[in-house]
Amino acid sequence: MNSKIGSIVTLLAIVSFGIFYFWEINKVSSTSNSISSDFKFFPKILFFLLIFLCLISLFQAIKKEGTKIEVNFKLLAITVFLLVGYILSWIFTGYFYLLTFVFLFILFTIYGERGKNIKRSIVVNVATSVITTLLVYSLLSFLSVQV
Amino acid sequence: MEIFNFDILSLFTLTNIIAIFAGVFIGLFIGALPGLGASIAIALLLPITYSMTPLASILMLLAIYQAGEYGGSISAVTIGIPGTPSAVVTTLDGNALAKKSYPGKALGYSLAASTIGGLVGGLVLLFLTVPLGKFALKLSAPEYFLIGILGLIAVASLSSKDITKSMISVVLGLMAGTIGIDLLSGVSRFTFGRPELMEGLSIVVLVIGLFAFSEIFSMVNKNLNTKYITDTKGLKTKVTLQEFRKVLKPTFIGSIMGSIIGIMPGLGAGASSWLSYATAKRFSKDPQSFGKGNPEGIAAPESANNATVGSALVPLLSLGIPGSPTIAIIMGAFIIHGIQPGPKVFATEANLVYGIFYGFLIITVVMYLIGRLVTPLFARALAFPNSKITPIVMVLSIVGVFATHLQYIQIWIMLGIGVMCYFLKEFDFSLPSMLLAFVLSPIIEENLRRALLLSEGSYSIFFTRAYSVVIILLILAIVVNMVFSLIKAKRVQRTSIPRPIS
């Protein structure tokens, strides 16, 4: 991925966010006679400032030479997918500790080195998952939080 | 003087000593865990202290707070993820120094600076509570607004990379701060009808999303198989006196600034660590090396955030208002024992107050001792390969956020912010600027509007109050200084012989 494209896309995303922000704050009707009670004053200033700065930055980004940036989209996407899955499963089933153990184990396996000793890494991964889950359990009980 | 009439020996009861040691241990441990900060531990353990004596409970909670402020730097240094919001700044130079294979040294600097900062804060508390309390009363909305602006400028002066993008980050942070019920109009902004957002974005969620998750995604992207601490020798946390002398200046700056900022209600350790980093950088002999592993960049914020703990008690005891959100929770310990903090408390509960003052100093010393013993252990425990650390930190972050809020929506917000900020970080936006802007946003907006409300719309209030004028001059001085250094840098660039591309 080229950093130039990345910057430009990000800046455009920020601009659209800014527009959404402005639109959202304008939705509420208001009648205020002074700045002190005007809840739109500050957000509006920020919006204009944001657009102004983003335009400058876009201009700068287009002029500059881009560098190559390595982005491992596949792994990132898998990670996000697993995270979302983990949390959703927790919300809908409630088996927090079991899910935590499974989640940890899956990630350890995916992230781990493609080493020679598969048996050993499985044992290590299981052990680490178990211990981490226990640690989380003791932490939560100590803080009296129910999951 | 009354202070010296206090019988120190009465402080050393078994309950108090256990309270202090337990508090330091808990604070260190939970502070070191990314995803859980000192304030969560204090909030969740507060109910347990109800059955303890007032002094023991307050000392324990303060010990957690103080040790937590140091503990946050342990993970900041070892894995580059701050353990508490105020350790964000420590991550910059701390982790850089660790990557150069000196994690022990970095931790040593952090511990020493934290201890000194804590002691200074404690001394301020002991000697200056009453006069400072009276001074804090003189500051009003215009001054707080200007202080907020000062903070923003300090942030701007720090960004060395892409100034435009840093400013954009600042604006984004300010925008994030507008979420929630607007104090001066009662209107809910950007809450989409959800009560969970009525009190604004949670700083815990923001810090974890901004720093923990974006760093996690960075690790996933790049270096899952690296291990940062390969050399166990580098884990010794000892810092020689000679080495420490080099960081005396930033430690001094951090302690003083941390104490000052802690006195002003609403600011807290996040702001104080940032501002002292900026100031230390300005007055350093080698500002260019900040961010690359300069110990000064560790000493300044760490001494500041510990100094803030002590001085944040000043407004609590002298005025009855907490100097930081975490102290607000500790205030609960006072109230539940039937003690109303404020100027009256000196008369009605003198023993308790002086017990707190002296106890605080003891807490700092205990923190140093236990810190020396325990830090290498924690650091080694954190020294797993990234492929293991990453999922563990993910789980801890989720647990930390859930433990703080007990709401699933906060976890989603944290994830969303994490993903967005990963990309922002990749493309050179400044996440620390965003965080500080977020913290300063309500201070700036509320106080501006309140100042105008009090002056009936007249802007002259900023120029007729002596304190405001002082701050304005300070701001102008800094801005002029910044402009001059920029011009000088450009001039040097132009006249220097172009170096060959390495």
Next chain:
Amino acid sequence: MKKLLLIFLLVVALVGCTPANGSSSNKSKDGSDDNFPSKSIEVVVGYGPGGASDTIARTVATAASKYLPNDQSFVIKNIPGGAGIIGTSEVHNADPNGYKIGFSPSGPLTILPHMGEASYSLDSLGAVIKLASIPQMLHVKKESPWDNFEEWVEYVQNNPGDFTYSTPGVGGEQHLAMEALNEVLGITTVNVPYNSGGESSVALIGGEVDGSVVFPGTVASDDAKILFSFSGSKEGYDDVPTLKDLGIDVASNVYGGIIAPKEVPQDRIAIIHDAFQKALEDPEVIEKLEGLGYPITYGDSESFQSELESDYKQAGDLLRKLGLVQ
């Protein structure tokens, strides 16, 4: 070395498992038995530990546990957020078996439902027992030229829009109370909001504002004097005149009590009510609450419910007048 570390963590984990007591001791079936209560009862507080609500709730609930049958107890659960809405919603959504109730101050029940974010209302929540009051009073600095209500009224009538007073927020009970007074007297005063009662008091002491409408417990200073109280009755503050005493028909009460989901069976409500009522007579409770300035004002289910409902209406009228709600 690594192995040692792993063992260390294991030990920590095991040790950590033990002190965890508290919550659900005997998980019986969801309380469909007649032996109520057969496990501890959760009292949800919509604010963080250490605030006024938490303090009152905890003090009374701990004592009330003594009067629960079957050796059970009340356990406080803090669920802060949304200015009390989140905790109150939790009670609203709870199973109507009496094992999850809440303590709430009047604000989230009488004011917040008008603002749109609350998913509950006084129709879905039942009042069980009113516990204590949090009276709000107008404070001014000791050196200020007004020594009593009449002198103050004279000043504000001659200087409209001049007198500034601090409150912990816009649309809160304090602001609304003052606005109601303004209307009855035909005066104009300026509300300056702060983030808490504490900050409001400090603003007064620091001279930023002319007056402060707060709970007297937050003013930890001798530098202030109280002109009058907004409460409907003296409530233990015998030397402070209430507006009613002064002949003005304005009263704004701030108080807190126990609420529960509407459909909880009456006999269980009665058990809870009686336990709390006995706690209010406990000398330790009286000493602690009144020591902090919270007068104990008992009210049974019906009177508590009707007081909430009439305050809800009154708040609605004022909010619409101020343009804070449609």
